[in-house]
Amino acid sequence: MNRGFSLLELLMVFAILAILSSLAIVSYRRTRGANRLDGFTDQVSTVVMMTRRRALATSTDFIVHLLPNSVAYCQLDPANPSQSSCPTPANANCAPFGAGTAPCESVRAMTSGSSASIVQWANQPDDLGQSGIVRQPIGSGRVLRCYGTGRFAGACDSDPATPNPDGFTVYLASSDESSRHRKVVVYPAAGRPRVIDSW
Numbered sequence: 001m002n003r004g005f006s007l008l009e010l011l012m013v014f015a016i017l018a019i020l021s022s023l024a025i026v027s028y029r030r031t032r033g034a035n036r037l038d039g040f041t042d043q044v045s046t047v048v049m050m051t052r053r054r055a056l057a058t059s060t061d062f063i064v065h066l067l068p069n070s071v072a073y074c075q076l077d078p079a080n081p082s083q084s085s086c087p088t089p090a091n092a093n094c095a096p097f098g099a100g101t102a103p104c105e106s107v108r109a110m111t112s113g114s115s116a117s118i119v120q121w122a123n124q125p126d127d128l129g130q131s132g133i134v135r136q137p138i139g140s141g142r143v144l145r146c147y148g149t150g151r152f153a154g155a156c157d158s159d160p161a162t163p164n165p166d167g168f169t170v171y172l173a174s175s176d177e178s179s180r181h182r183k184v185v186v187y188p189a190a191g192r193p194r195v196i197d198s199w
């Protein structure tokens with residue numbers, strides 16, 4: 001005579017399903033956080049590379065504006081060499097200084113969500129984990145200048161006040177899990193920035 005499952009057997013099945021479900025949710029959250037961090041890291045790397053190319057193609061200086069949760073690039077205003085941000089809204093035509101010899105450009109790329117952010121930067125490449133590299137908090141943002149002409153054409157500089165491009169490093173972290181970090185290393189000479197998985 002078959003009487004079905006006992007209450008104890010049903011409770012055991014539900015307990016196992018609950019444990020498996022909780023493990024799946026934790027794994028999904030970790031993967032989602034890593035994907036957002038990777039996506040934002042790729043955006044930072046791509047924006048730096050695009051800025052270099054636009055500076056060389058138009059023979060004008062551009063800036064990269066790094067903020068904790070976004071990155072943008074735009075043409076440098078010739079009347080304001082100490083420009084500290086890119087115009088908004090996105091894809092603004094920046095008409096106030098668009099009358100120069102090259103068309104004015106402004107592009108803004110944003111992250112989706114708030115699970116990845118730029119947390120620090122250094123004014124030199126940190127590709128081998130060298131000691132003595134001073135990391136500084138990103139704070140309210142940082143501007144990097146990419147030169148379109150002159151002896152530094154194609155290079156990006158983290159200290160435009162004293163032009164001598166040494167490269168720089170951008171440190172990113174995932175807020176979902178503190179152990180997930182990436183860094184984007186930008187070398188002084190033109191080339192694709194290097195993405196390193198941890199720091």
